[in-house]
Structures are given as C-alpha cells and as structure tokens.
Amino acid sequence: MNYFNEAFTVSNGLIRHVYKLARKAHVTFLVFVFLHVLGNQPTYAQTLEQVYYPSVSTNITIGNTKFKYKTALFINFDSDEKPDIYHFQNALSLGLYKSKKIKIDGSLLYRRYNVFDENTTNEFRPAQTIKITGLFKALVIENSLKFEQRFRETYSNRWIYKIQFGGMNKTFNFLPTKINNEFLYSFNSTSTGYENRFLVELANSVLNQPVSISIQHRMKNIFTDKDLKHLLILKTDISLP
Numbered sequence: 001m002n003y004f005n006e007a008f009t010v011s012n013g014l015i016r017h018v019y020k021l022a023r024k025a026h027v028t029f030l031v032f033v034f035l036h037v038l039g040n041q042p043t044y045a046q047t048l049e050q051v052y053y054p055s056v057s058t059n060i061t062i063g064n065t066k067f068k069y070k071t072a073l074f075i076n077f078d079s080d081e082k083p084d085i086y087h088f089q090n091a092l093s094l095g096l097y098k099s100k101k102i103k104i105d106g107s108l109l110y111r112r113y114n115v116f117d118e119n120t121t122n123e124f125r126p127a128q129t130i131k132i133t134g135l136f137k138a139l140v141i142e143n144s145l146k147f148e149q150r151f152r153e154t155y156s157n158r159w160i161y162k163i164q165f166g167g168m169n170k171t172f173n174f175l176p177t178k179i180n181n182e183f184l185y186s187f188n189s190t191s192t193g194y195e196n197r198f199l200v201e202l203a204n205s206v207l208n209q210p211v212s213i214s215i216q217h218r219m220k221n222i223f224t225d226k227d228l229k230h231l232l233i234l235k236t237d238i239s240l241p
Contacts, residue, residue: 056237072091087114089112090110102130103130108126140167141163146162161182177201177202179200181199199235
C-alpha cells in the first residue's frame with residue numbers, strides 16, 4: 001500500500017535526527033541521569049529495558065462513521081540474539097462527544113503478545129476516555145481519565161490519569177513540543193498494580209512530514225515488593241491522511 005511505502009520511506013530518515021533533537025532539548029541526558037540515580041539506590045533491585053515503539057495512524061471511514069486507525073509494534077532490544085517483537089496491535093477509536101473543553105472517546109484495541117512464539121496470546125481491550133482541555137495563551141493543558149477493560153487470559157481493569165502540557169515551544173523554541181505524565185492503576189479480583197509513565201515529545205514534524213519523535217520512561221511495580229522495572233522507550237508516530 002502507498003501509505004506503508006510512505007511510512008517506510010520516512011522512517012529511514014528518522015534515526016539520524018533523533019540524536020540532534022535529543023541533544024537540543026537535553027532530554028536524553030536528563031533521562032539517563034534520572035535512571036542512573038534510581039539505579040544506585042540500594043533499597044530496591046531494579047531492571048532496565050530498551051524499547052522501540054513505532055506506530056502508524058490514519059483516518060478511515062466505515063459506513064458514514066469516521067474512525068482513527070492505529071497500528072503499532074513494541075520491539076524490545078534487550079534480547080541477546082536479536083530484537084524481540086513483544087507485541088503487535090491494531091486499534092480503532094471514535095469520538096463520542098465533543099464540546100469546547102470536553103471530549104469523550106471510545107476505542108477498541110486488539111493486541112497479540114509474543115508474536116513469533118508458541119506461547120502467543122491475544123488481548124481485546126475496549127476503553128473509554130474523558131479529556132478536559134484548558135488553554136492559557138500558548139500553553140495547552142489537558143487532563144484525561146481512561147477506563148480500560150482488558151480481556152486476556154484473565155479479565156482485569158485499568159484506570160489511567162494523564163496530564164499533558166503542549167505548546168511550550170511556541171514561546172521558547174528550545175523546549176519540547178509536548179510533555180505528559182500518566183499514572184496507571186490496574187486491578188482484578190486477585191491483584192493490583194501501579195505504573196508511572198513520563199513522556200517528552202522532541203518533535204512533531206521531521207523532514208516536513210507528520211512524524212513525531214518522543215522519549216518515554218515507564219516505571220512498573222511501584223508500591224510492591226517486586227523489583228522495580230524501568231523501560232526507556234523511543235517512540236516514532238507517523239500520521240497519514
């Protein structure tokens with residue numbers, strides 16, 4: 001398909017721009033310092049994984065209804081032999097309500113774990129998101145709550161609170177285009193889990209193409225006796241018409 005040929009062409013030019021952008025924003029340095037400080041705390045055992053998370057999204061019409069379609073891979077680079085595709089996913093989302101400050105979306109995600117492994121599993125995940133947006137001159141502040149229902153081997157729920165700041169680079173161009181933080185609470189009948197995700201978007205356009213590049217830090221197993229798990233993720237998001 002032309003869409004995927006275009007996506008592949010754009011992806012070839014991404015890697016050499018990542019270092020420039022990270023250096024400009026000083027984000028890579030700050031993230032690694034943060035992880036280094038955490039890693040030297042004697043109280044907890046901790047692990048670090050390095051991940052590449054590319055995605056491609058576009059708008060599609062089914063009947064008279066417009067949906068946003070997004071496909072993505074989660075590639076772990078900590079494998080001794082070769083990069084490991086941990087999961088592959090497809091998602092459809094639909095705007096249910098929109099006013100000047102409030103937006104409600106519904107979505108359905110299908111995810112396949114351990115894609116090339118005999119122990120592969122599937123997950124179906126409907127979700128509902130409520131987003132409230134505030135505008136302060138050039139600064140855009142978004143607060144959102146997302147409610148996920150996760151059907152995998154067992155059923156579980158996940159609630160996500162997210163706060164996001166955008167538009168800062170319009171006032172000071174050395175600042176990132178967007179930062180956000182998510183706090184996740186997962187639970188079912190037998191267990192609970194907590195996770196935090198901090199993301200810095202370095203650019204929302206590359207080579208005059210609608211491509212965003214972000215660095216995200218995820219910290220799992222918070223408030224438990226398990227080893228803290230850190231993921232350092234490079235995300236590239238390509239938006240097609």
